Amino acid sequence: MRHDVILRIGVxxxxxxxxxxxxxxxxxxxxxxxxxxxxGVITAGMVIVYAIIFGxxxxxxxxxxxxxxxxxxxxxxxxxxxxxxxxxxxxxxLDYGVLAADPAGGHALGILIIETGVLITVASTMTAIFYAxxxxxxx
Amino acid sequence: xETLINAVLLTLLAAITLAIVAQRSLFGVVILAGIYSLLxxxxxxxxDAVDVAMTEASVGAGISTVVxxxxxxxxxxxxxxxxxxxxxxxxxxxxxxxxxxxxxxxxPPFGTADAPIHKHTVPRYLAETIRETHVPNxxxxxxxxxxxxxxxxxTTVIFTAGIGVMLLLRGRRRKQDGDERGEQP
Numbered sequence: 001m002r003h004d005v006i007l008r009i010g011v012x013x014x015x016x017x018x019x020x021x022x023x024x025x026x027x028x029x030x031x032x033x034x035x036x037x038x039x040g041v042i043t044a045g046m047v048i049v050y051a052i053i054f055g056x057x058x059x060x061x062x063x064x065x066x067x068x069x070x071x072x073x074x075x076x077x078x079x080x081x082x083x084x085x086x087x088x089x090x091x092x093x094l095d096y097g098v099l100a101a102d103p104a105g106g107h108a109l110g111i112l113i114i115e116t117g118v119l120i121t122v123a124s125t126m127t128a129i130f131y132a133x134x135x136x137x138x139x
Numbered sequence: 140x141e142t143l144i145n146a147v148l149l150t151l152l153a154a155i156t157l158a159i160v161a162q163r164s165l166f167g168v169v170i171l172a173g174i175y176s177l178l179x180x181x182x183x184x185x186x187d188a189v190d191v192a193m194t195e196a197s198v199g200a201g202i203s204t205v206v207x208x209x210x211x212x213x214x215x216x217x218x219x220x221x222x223x224x225x226x227x228x229x230x231x232x233x234x235x236x237x238x239x240x241x242x243x244x245x246x247p248p249f250g251t252a253d254a255p256i257h258k259h260t261v262p263r264y265l266a267e268t269i270r271e272t273h274v275p276n277x278x279x280x281x282x283x284x285x286x287x288x289x290x291x292x293x294t295t296v297i298f299t300a301g302i303g304v305m306l307l308l309r310g311r312r313r314k315q316d317g318d319e320r321g322e323q324p
Contacts, residue, residue: 030279045201107274121294129304
C-alpha cells in the first residue's frame with residue numbers, strides 16, 4: 001500500500017487517538033467498562049494497523065521486536081510483584097492493603113498496578129504474535 | 140425494541156454461520172468470521188456487557204482476523220474437498236446441540252435477579268467495593284482484587300500462549316535462512 005495517500009495520511013491521523021482511547025480505557029477502568037486487557041488489545045491494534053499500512057519493518061523501527069518480546073514477561077512480573085509487599089508484611093499474597101497508609105487506597109493502587117501489568121503483557125504478546133507471523137516467508 | 144434488535148442480530152449470526160459452512164474460499168471464511176465477531180459484540184452490548192463486547196470486537200473481529208489472514212498468506216487459501224460421509228459428524232453435532240439445549244432448561248430464567256449466582260458472594264462485593272477498594276466499577280474490583288489470583292493466572296496464560304507462538308514461528312525461521320543471521324557481525 002505504498003501509494004495509497006488517503007490510507008497513509010488517515011491512519012497517521014487516527015493512530016494517536018487509538019492510543020489515547022487505549023489509555024482512557026486503562027485508567028478509566030475503575031469507573032467505566034474496560035481495563036488492562038482491553039487497553040492492551042487496543043494498543044496492540046494500533047501497532048498492527050501501523051504495520052499493515054506502513055509495513056512490518058517500519059513498525060519494528062518504532063516498536064523494536066526485541067523490546068516487545070522482553071515486555072511479555074515484564075507484565076507478569078509487575079503483576080506478581082504487586083502481591084509481594086503484602087507477603088513481606090505477614091499478609092496473604094496479592095493483598096494490596098499494605099501498599100498505602102489507607103487500606104482502601106492501597107487496594108485502588110494495587111488494582112491500577114496489576115492492570116498495568118496486564119496491559120503490558122497483553123499488548124506485547126499480541127504485537128509479538130503479529131511480528132512472528134509477519135516475519136515468516138511463504139513456504 | 141430490544142427483542143427486535145436481538146432477533147435481527149441472532150438471525151444475522153445464524154445466516155453468517157451457514158455462509159461460513161458453505162464457503163470454500165478460506166479468505167471468505169476469515170472475513171465472515173470477523174463479521175460474526177462484530178455481530179457478537181453488538182449482541183453483548185445489547186446484553187449490557189460492554190467489557191466483553193469491547194474484547195470481542197478488538198480480539199475477535201480485529202486481531203484474530205489479522206492473524207488468520209497472515210496464516211492464509213503462509214498456507215493455502217482453499218479448503219480441501221470435504222470427506223464423503225457427513226453422517227457421523229452431523230450425528231455428533233446434533234446430539235451435543237440437543238444436550239446443550241436440554242441443559243438450558245435447568246437454568247433460572249434469563250436475567251432474573253435472584254438466580255443462585257447473584258446470591259452467593261455478589262451482594263457482599265456490591266456492598267463493600269467502595270469501602271474496601273475505592274473502586275466504583277465492581278467488575279474491575281472483582282477482577283483485580285477479590286479474584287486477583289484468577290487474573291494473575293489469566294495473565295500467565297496469555298504470557299504462555301505468546302511464548303509458545305514465538306517459539307514455534309520464530310525458531311524454525313531462523314533455521315531456514317541461516318544466511319540472514321550470518322551477515323550480522
